[in-house]
Structure formats: C-alpha cells, structure tokens
Amino acid sequence: MIYHLFQYLERTGLDFPGLGLMHYISFRAILASVTAVLIALIAGKGIIRVLQRKQIGETVRDLGLQGQIEKKGTPTMGGVIILLSILTGVLLFCDLTNIYVQLMLLSAVWCGALGFADDYIKVFRHNKEGLSEKKKLIGQIVLGFIIGIAVWQSKDIVVREKVRDESVQIVEQGDTRTVNTETLVTDSVYKEENVVKSTKTTIPFVKNHEFDYRWLSPFKGTWGWYAKWAIYVLMIVLVITACSNGTNLTDGLDGLAAGTSAIVGVVIGILAWLSGNLIDSNYLNIMYLPGTGEIAIFFSAFVGALIGFLWYNSYPAQVFMGDTGSLAIGGIIGVGAVLIRKELLLPLLCGIFFVESLSVLLQRGYFKYTRKKYGQGRRIWSMTPIHHHYQDKKELPGPVIFHKPVPPQHEAKIVSRFWIIGIILAVTTLALLKVR
Numbered sequence: 059m060i061y062h063l064f065q066y067l068e069r070t071g072l073d074f075p076g077l078g079l080m081h082y083i084s085f086r087a088i089l090a091s092v093t094a095v096l097i098a099l100i101a102g103k104g105i106i107r108v109l110q111r112k113q114i115g116e117t118v119r120d121l122g123l124q125g126q127i128e129k130k131g132t133p134t135m136g137g138v139i140i141l142l143s144i145l146t147g148v149l150l151f152c153d154l155t156n157i158y159v160q161l162m163l164l165s166a167v168w169c170g171a172l173g174f175a176d177d178y179i180k181v182f183r184h185n186k187e188g189l190s191e192k193k194k195l196i197g198q199i200v201l202g203f204i205i206g207i208a209v210w211q212s213k214d215i216v217v218r219e220k221v222r223d224e225s226v227q228i229v230e231q232g233d234t235r236t237v238n239t240e241t242l243v244t245d246s247v248y249k250e251e252n253v254v255k256s257t258k259t260t261i262p263f264v265k266n267h268e269f270d271y272r273w274l275s276p277f278k279g280t281w282g283w284y285a286k287w288a289i290y291v292l293m294i295v296l297v298i299t300a301c302s303n304g305t306n307l308t309d310g311l312d313g314l315a316a317g318t319s320a321i322v323g324v325v326i327g328i329l330a331w332l333s334g335n336l337i338d339s340n341y342l343n344i345m346y347l348p349g350t351g352e353i354a355i356f357f358s359a360f361v362g363a364l365i366g367f368l369w370y371n372s373y374p375a376q377v378f379m380g381d382t383g384s385l386a387i388g389g390i391i392g393v394g395a396v397l398i399r400k401e402l403l404l405p406l407l408c409g410i411f412f413v414e415s416l417s418v419l420l421q422r423g424y425f426k427y428t429r430k431k432y433g434q435g436r437r438i439w440s441m442t443p444i445h446h447h448y449q450d451k452k453e454l455p456g457p458v459i460f461h462k463p464v465p466p467q468h469e470a471k472i473v474s475r476f477w478i479i480g481i482i483l484a485v486t487t488l489a490l491l492k493v494r
Contacts, residue, residue, distance in 0.1 A: 060150045061086060083331065083351040090147035090355050091362035098143040098366020102136075106370060106377050109133035114181050132375060135177045137383020139370075140316075140363045141170045144390075147359030156352040157214040158397050161205060162390065169302055169389030172197040173381035188381065198302050198389070202295030205393055209294065210255075210287050215397070217256040218346045253348075257290045259399040260344060262490040267344055269402065297401045301392030302385050304411030307418055307443045309384040312375040313368055314445060314473045318410050319387045320364040321480040325407055325487055326394045327357030332491075333398050342491050350398050360390060373470040407487040410480050417444035448472050 064080040079085045110133055144166060152159045176189035209215050261269040271293065275285040309315035332338045334351030364387075370376040379387075391408065395401045405412050421442040429435035436457040439447040447460075448467045467475075 059154075061153060083334075083354060086151040087327070087331075087355045087358035090151040091358040093150060094143040094147040094359040094362030095366040097146045098139055098363050099369055101142055102139045102366065102370050102377070105139050105142075106133055106136070109135060109377065129375070129378075132378055134181065134378040134380040135174070135382050136367065136371065136377035137170060137173060137177075137379040137381070137386055139377070140367050140379060140383045141166060141386055143363035143366055144356075144359050147362060148356050151359075152355050153352050156349055157208070157212055158349055159352045159356060161208055161397065162353060162356045162393060165201060165205065165298075165389045165393040166386055168197070168201050170382055170386035173306075173383065173385035176381040176385070194303075194385070195299065198299040198385075199295055201389065201393075202298040203291065205298060205396060206291030206294035209396070210291060214349065215255075216253045216348065217258060217399075218253050218348055219256070257286050258345065259402055261402045262493055267491070293401070294396050297396055297404065298389060298392040300415065301395070301404065301408065301411065302388035304408065304415040305388030305391065306381060306384040308411050308414045308445070309379060310443055311445055311469050311473050312373040313371050314476055315384055315387065316364045316368050316371050316379065317473065317477045318480045319391065320361050320368070321477065321484050322391055322408055323357045323361040323364065325484045326391065326398065326400070327354045327361065328488065329400050330354040330357060330394065330398045333400075344491060345399055347398060353394055353397060357394060373473065403487055403490070406483055406490075409483045410476055414443040414445065417442045417447075445472055445476065 061080050064077060068077060114133055114135055145163070148159065148163065154160070172189070172194060176194065179185050180188040257271040258268050259271070260267050270286075271290045272282070272286040274289050275282045277285045305315055305319060308318060330350045330353035332342060333344060333347045334349060334354065336346055339346040367379065367383075371379065388411070392401075392404075395404050395407075400407075417439060421438055424438050425435040434457070436459070438459045440458050441447055441449075449469065449472065
C-alpha cells in the first residue's frame with residue numbers, strides 16, 4: 059500500500075526526496091524484510107500471551123523422546139505470527155497488481171487456512187488427529203490446480219525468450235563469407251515482442267539450463283499442445299503438494315522448520331530477483347521472466363517473518379508454529395519455485411524436506427512389508443521423520459536396521475546441524491546456475 063501511495067504521489071506531480079526509491083526492488087525488499095521481522099517480534103509477544111490465556115497448548119504424545127513431555131502445553135498455532143508478518147510486509151511494499159504477488163498471497167492464505175483448520179480441530183475439538191489427511195490433500199491439490207491453470211491461462215505469466223540480433227558480424231575469409239558464431243551468441247537479445255506462453259523450466263547440467271515439458275508429450279499438433287500443458291499443470295500440483303507436506307513433516311524440533319525454510323526462502327528470493335532482471339538473467343543465461351522481481355520482495359518478507367518467529371521458536375520454544383505455519387510455509391515455497399520456473403531444483407534446495415518425507419514413506423512401506431512377510435513389522439530407522447532418529451530415546455522400538463549410527467544428540471545440536479546442511483544445499487543450488 060505504501061508502494062501504491064508513492065506511485066499515486068508521483069503521478070500527481072508531487073516530488074520530494076526519496077520518492078523514486080520505491081522503484082527499486084532491492085529497496086522495497088529490505089523494507090519488507092525489516093517490517094516483517096519487527097511485526098513478528100512485536101506482535102508475536104502479544105499473540106503468545108493470548109494463546110497462553112486461551113490455553114491453546116500443544117498436545118504431546120509420549121513417544122519416549124528426550125525432553126518431549128516438557129513441551130506439553132507450549133502454545134501452538136504460532137503460524138499466525140508468521141502469516142501476519144508476511145502479509146504486512148507484502149501488502150505495504152509489493153505491487154499488488156502483479157499477478158505473481160496475487161498468486162503468492164492466495165497460496166499463503168489458502169495453506170494457512172488449511173493448517174488453521176487442522177490446529178483448530180486438534181485444540182478446540184480435542185481431536186488429536188486434526189483434519190484428515192484426505193481433506194488436507196484435497197485442499198493442497200485444489201490450490202495446485204488453481205496455480206497451474208493460472209500459469210497456463212494468464213497473459214501476464216510469460217517467458218521472454220532470446221532472439222538473435224540481425225546485426226551479427228559477417229567474417230570474410232578469402233572467397234568465403236561465414237557467420238561469426240561467437241558474435242551471434244553475444245548479440246542474442248531479448249526482444250519486447252518475443253513474449254511467449256511456455257512450458258519451459260530450469261534444470262541443471264544441460265545446455266541453456268532449460269527443460270520443456272513438451273518433450274514428455276506423446277502427441278503432436280493440437281493434442282500435443284494440450285498434453286504438454288496438462289503435464290505441466292500436474293507437475294505443479296505435485297510440487298505444491300509435496301512441498302506443503304514436506305515442511306509439515308519437518309516441523310518436529312524447535313526451530314528446525316523455521317530455520318530451514320528461511321534458508322530456502324533466501325535462495326528462492328535471489329533466483330526470483332535474477333529471473334526478473336533483464337541484465338542478470340542474460341548474464342547467467344537463465345530464463346527472463348518479467349514481473350518476478352516482486353516475488354523477491356515477497357520472499358524477503360517471508361524470510362524476515364521466519365527470523366522474527368525464530369526469536370520465540372528457537373530452543374527452548376515459547377511457541378510452536380503448528381500446521382497453520384508449516385503448511386503455509388511449504389505452500390509458499392512450492393508456489394514460489396513454480397512461478398520462477400525452478401521447481402526441478404527443489405529436491406536439492408529443499409533436500410532436508412525431501413529426506414524427511416522420504417524417510418516417512420520408506421519407513422511405512424518397509425514396516426508394512428515386513429509385517430506381512432514375517433508377522434512382525436521392522437523399521438529402517440528407530441523413528442521418523444528422520445530428525446527423531448538422532449534423538450535420545452528411553453527404549454528401543456524393536457528391530458531396526460540403522461539404529462543410532464551416531465550417539466544420541468541434543469535437540470538443539472540436531473537442529474543446528476540440519477541448518478548447516480541446508481546452507482550447503484542452498485549454496486550448491488546457486489552454484490548450479492553456472493554449471494552446464
């Protein structure tokens with residue numbers, strides 16, 4: 059809103075020092091981040107007090123984990139702090155007419171409401187199961203289709219492709235006239251009219267870092283056109299659903315999900331800024347996506363909100379984010395990656411979330427298989443999601459393949475080491491931009 063206010067003042071002819079600063083994405087990103095941090099710190103304290111007065115505490119099952127029972131009664135639904143901080147920063151400093159900002163806001167509110175419904179059932183209706191997995195999945199899939207169809211149909215979500223400049227140099231060698239291919243590449247430029255609806259995305263280790271979902275289509279012509287968009291939309295649904303659930307599973311230790319998500323948010327914000335900048339996208343040879351610079355401002359607010367929330371969520375936590383926060387965070391990450399065409403980098407960038415989800419799937423599958431084959435279920439790890447595997451436990455859960463490969467770790471140390479791994483994955487993801 060401040061951004062739009064400054065735009066209005068500029069149109070009216072009013073001029074004062076600093077008016078033009080709102081044109082700079084970097085300046086607005088800093089303001090959005092600082093605002094989100096301050097809102098989280100200031101409003102967070104009051105929200106925690108309200109949650110305590112309403113006795114909105116975490117219900118803890120005794121799974122034999124060290125320090126688990128002590129967390130009983132800690133206020134939950136702290137995701138409200140995160141959402142409030144993000145929305146404040148975004149509404150103040152983003153261009154709200156931008157389609158990317160609108161879709162990001164929709165995703166944050168949608169997934170936040172889905173998580174809030176789950177927390178509400180757990181806390182106020184005293185149902186430990188909360189919202190059923192089926193209903194959560196339906197909500198995530200519906201959001202995925204909304205985003206996918208918007209990417210397909212919106213005229214504002216486009217890729218501006220490079221075209222070769224006609225003014226390339228012709229090099230004469232005797233009687234032969236050849237095209238200087240080095241100059242040909244250098245003179246490839248973005249043309250204003252060369253804006254296309256595309257199913258291309260970014261993938262490392264290949265020429266130009268591009269992968270087109272059209273290549274997966276078994277059809278040609280008109281049917282092929284519909285098939286490629288159907289494949290792309292289904293991929294978007296899968297990414298958003300997987301990210302939302304992956305973050306939800308990672309939220310099990312104080313500060314783990316918030317800290318890891320902040321690291322991921324920094325990288326997506328950087329990639330959004332680069333993709334929306336003509337000069338930088340040209341230099342790095344990545345797709346130029348007009349308008350995605352506003353996503354960088356959104357993720358600046360996102361990271362600021364998580365940092366502010368960590369003030370209260372770091373060990374020992376004064377508040378938990380609950381599904382209100384974890385589902386919203388995952389949805390935001392998934393949608394952000396899709397909109398900047400970097401969804402295929404998520405298995406690396408979100409490696410922590412990926413491994414956490416994979417550990418649960420493998421554990422469940424192996425347990426069911428061994429129970430059917432041997433009459434007794436066996437485990438791969440002592441407990442999943444995998445971060446619980448490294449915690450000290452009161453007793454062994456039964457036959458385990460990889461039981462305590464390292465000595466039991468304190469919760470804070472596990473979180474810190476997961477953050478370090480997250481930083482390594484983030485740096486690697488950025489480094490891949492120059493690997494061909």
